[in-house]
Amino acid sequence: MRAAAEDIEEILFTQDQIEARVEEIGQQISRDYAGRTPLLVSVLKGAVYFLTDLSRAIEIPIVMDFMAITSYGSAALQSGVVKLIKDLDIEITGRHVLLVEDIIDTGLTAGYLLRLLQARAPASLQICALLDRPRRRILEALPIAYRGFEIPDRFVVGYGLDYQERYRQLPFIGVLKEAILQESRLLPEWGRHPDAGSAGSPSRA
Ligand code: IMP
Numbered sequence: 001m002r003a004a005a006e007d008i009e010e011i012l013f014t015q016d017q018i019e020a021r022v023e024e025i026g027q028q029i030s031r032d033y034a035g036r037t038p039l040l041v042s043v044l045k046g047a048v049y050f051l052t053d054l055s056r057a058i059e060i061p062i063v064m065d066f067m068a069i070t071s072y073g074s075a076a077l078q079s080g081v082v083k084l085i086k087d088l089d090i091e092i093t094g095r096h097v098l099l100v101e102d103i104i105d106t107g108l109t110a111g112y113l114l115r116l117l118q119a120r121a122p123a124s125l126q127i128c129a130l131l132d133r134p135r136r137r138i139l140e141a142l143p144i145a146y147r148g149f150e151i152p153d154r155f156v157v158g159y160g161l162d163y164q165e166r167y168r169q170l171p172f173i174g175v176l177k178e179a180i181l182q183e184s185r186l187l188p189e190w191g192r193h194p195d196a197g198s199a200g201s202p203s204r205a
């Protein structure tokens with residue numbers, strides 16, 4: 001049996017580094033939202049690891065809720081068209097909402113979610129993203145109030161982030177071995193595999 005961690009070529013952020021950064025962001029949020037009870041909204045499943053750790057690093061009262069979305073493959077993703085599978089349970093009107101994301105890549109998913117949430121008239125709406133990959137950004141004007149780490153133009157897994165639903169459980173964030181990506185024909189947009197063609201993209205949510 002091969003351990004999931006054996007498929008990692010390089011660790012970008014260790015468990016300790018993530019823990020320390022999450023702690024800092026939690027303290028920042030506690031200061032910025034002091035006197036209020038922010039609603040942390042997260043998208044299943046990628047951001048769940050980050051959210052649960054972040055919530056424990058926040059000292060002020062908070063409320064949490066979840067959404068689930070799916071995209072219709074990479075072509076639809078380019079247009080930011082995602083389908084809402086599970087909506088929030090909590091009414092957000094008049095609340096201070098913080099959208100907690102695993103990674104902002106093109107920004108299209110976050111853009112879609114922001115439009116959806118903004119339409120419900122929250123008192124405020126900001127983004128807290130663990131990872132930010134600005135190189136591939138399509139939608140520039142995003143209110144990213146908190147960001148854990150900026151990452152280079154490489155596909156990453158671990159700490160909630162998946163490749164074809166795998167590797168979420170890794171306690172660190174790393175880059176997959178080339179052979180793994182080739183094995184399962186990674187999408188052309190990552191420029192690694194010449195005949196990636198119709199294989200589709202790694203799971204995006
Ligand atoms: P965006 O709409 O392009 O910003 O895509 C954001 C979503 O794509 C994230 O919430 C992730 O689910 C997924 N994603 C983007 N980059 C990566 C990555 O490097 N590893 C795993 N998932 C990713």
Ligand code: MG
Nearest residue numbers: 046102204205
């Ligand atoms: Mg996601």
